[in-house]
Amino acid sequence: MTGQLEPALEERALPHDITAEQAVLGGVLLNPDVLHEVLEIVEAADFYRPAHQVILNVATQMSDQGQALDAITVHAELVRRGEAMRVGGAPYLHTLIETVPTTANTTYYARIVAEKAQLRRLVEAGLGIAQLGYTGQGEADDLVTRGERLWQRAARLGDDDPMVTTYADLLPDLVDRMGATAEEEGLVPLPYVDLAHLLGGGLRPGQLVVVGGRPGHGKTTIALDLTRHAARAGHHVLFVNLEMTDQELGHKILAAETQVPLGKITDPEAPLNAEEWARVERHLVHRHELPITIDHDPHCTLARIRGRVSALARAGTPAGLVVIDYLQLITHAAADTREQQIAETTRSLKLLAREMKVPVLLLAQVNREAAKRDDGMPRLSDFRESGAVEQDANIALMIHNPGADDPETPRQGELDIRVAKNRGGPLGNVTVAAQLHYARCVNLARP
Numbered sequence: 001m002t003g004q005l006e007p008a009l010e011e012r013a014l015p016h017d018i019t020a021e022q023a024v025l026g027g028v029l030l031n032p033d034v035l036h037e038v039l040e041i042v043e044a045a046d047f048y049r050p051a052h053q054v055i056l057n058v059a060t061q062m063s064d065q066g067q068a069l070d071a072i073t074v075h076a077e078l079v080r081r082g083e084a085m086r087v088g089g090a091p092y093l094h095t096l097i098e099t100v101p102t103t104a105n106t107t108y109y110a111r112i113v114a115e116k117a118q119l120r121r122l123v124e125a126g127l128g129i130a131q132l133g134y135t136g137q138g139e140a141d142d143l144v145t146r147g148e149r150l151w152q153r154a155a156r157l158g159d160d161d162p163m164v165t166t167y168a169d170l171l172p173d174l175v176d177r178m179g180a181t182a183e184e185e186g187l188v189p190l191p192y193v194d195l196a197h198l199l200g201g202g203l204r205p206g207q208l209v210v211v212g213g214r215p216g217h218g219k220t221t222i223a224l225d226l227t228r229h230a231a232r233a234g235h236h237v238l239f240v241n242l243e244m245t246d247q248e249l250g251h252k253i254l255a256a257e258t259q260v261p262l263g264k265i266t267d268p269e270a271p272l273n274a275e276e277w278a279r280v281e282r283h284l285v286h287r288h289e290l291p292i293t294i295d296h297d298p299h300c301t302l303a304r305i306r307g308r309v310s311a312l313a314r315a316g317t318p319a320g321l322v323v324i325d326y327l328q329l330i331t332h333a334a335a336d337t338r339e340q341q342i343a344e345t346t347r348s349l350k351l352l353a354r355e356m357k358v359p360v361l362l363l364a365q366v367n368r369e370a371a372k373r374d375d376g377m378p379r380l381s382d383f384r385e386s387g388a389v390e391q392d393a394n395i396a397l398m399i400h401n402p403g404a405d406d407p408e409t410p411r412q413g414e415l416d417i418r419v420a421k422n423r424g425g426p427l428g429n430v431t432v433a434a435q436l437h438y439a440r441c442v443n444l445a446r447p
């Protein structure tokens with residue numbers, strides 16, 4: 001009996017999914033905000049159809065240059081580059097848009113495209129390995145080693161993977177950095193002397209620094225101290241303010257900068273004295289010395305934060321520090337459980353810190369376990385909803401205000417910061433003076 005013969009392996013079409021590729025590109029043209037999420041999953045070379053590679057490359061370059069993205073602008077850019085006909089012209093761009101009823105699933109399709117690309121690499125590696133075996137040219141051990149390399153390349157484990165480096169390649173840069181000044185290193189200085197000492201002088205580009213504490217124990221106050229200090233040192237700070245109104249945030253910065261009590265700033269019935277007015281006026285003149293951009297979109301997503309950091313860089317005022325108040329309020333990507341959502345978010349923020357070469361200061365709530373302990377100080381395991389926070393952080397600072405738990409304590413006016421995780425240095429405890437009426441903390445006066 002003669003059944004239909006399977007075509008030879010190499011005659012079959014390589015795995016691909018044109019509809020998924022079209023859905024990704026259509027999604028990007030309809031909603032350019034998803035481009036960054038897409039690029040975290042696929043790159044242009046992962047697309048099967050060359051025209052699709054061209055379209056994604058052009059869209060990415062346009063986005064990097066801050067240009068508006070839609071079918072018309074992308075078509076104009078393709079015409080300018082002489083590539084419009086190669087990709088099927090304007091009608092094809094409209095076909096792409098028509099294939100997507102909603103942009104909500106764009107990242108889902110991007111994953112399909114990435115998987116197909118991985119399968120193609122696997123098939124190509126398999127064919128290459130088979131060919132090595134059939135031709136048998138060379139020592140068998142050598143051929144096996146070459147076959148192994150082909151397989152590693154398919155799995156993106158080899159040395160052609162841009163995300164992999166060798167120690168030898170790394171070393172010259174490491175030695176260069178050893179002699180770098182704080183400014184060359186992009187080091188963000190800290191307002192508290194003892195904390196700066198533990199953290200090697202300040203926060204470094206690429207670090208994800210998590211600040212954990214129970215509600216009302218001073219996370220925002222600490223974050224604002226770090227923000228003002230960094231801004232004073234000339235670092236542009238992006239403050240993602242999900243918790244307060246901009247007015248409340250502004251009041252806190254104003255109180256801390258002018259040492260006019262917060263209560264007086266917020267209460268129209270409490271008049272400022274002449275000296276306080278003078279300090280406010282002086283601050284008004286010098287306010288431009290504090291480069292702080294505040295994003296208060298209550299539905300802030302990771303893509304938005306990433307887009308905002310890119311936009312600041314494009315505008316020539318790159319962020320030197322990103323502060324997010326706070327983790328649990330970020331609008332998270334779809335995931336099955338809350339724990340997965342938080343884990344996905346901290347992982348993405350860590351990537352953002354590394355890719356954008358900026359320290360990210362992420363405030364996060366902890367659960368109430370800490371309140372049951374004698375010292376009241378939260379531990380790493382107390383991060384609410386996910387152990388990923390503890391894992392992803394380069395540095396974890398835990399905050400505890402003894403006065404918030406016990407109004408009678410002799411430690412009123414002190415606030416403890418525990419360096420509970422520090423990949424690059426020692427752990428330790430730091431105490432600062434809490435001047436919460438000025439919405440700030442300062443170094444303890446030395447005896």
Ligand SMILES: Nc1ncnc2c1ncn2[C@@H]1O[C@H](COP(=O)(O)OP(=O)(O)OP(=O)(O)O)[C@@H](O)[C@H]1O
Pocket residue numbers: 213214215216217218219220221222243262263404436437438
């Ligand atoms: N005018 C004021 N005088 C004295 N203390 C104040 C004043 N206004 C606020 N506080 C205190 O300062 C602390 C504010 O802390 P902060 O907002 O930094 O906390 P948080 O850890 O960010 O908390 P949450 O997560 O609830 O926002 C609170 O304990 C609050 O009681």
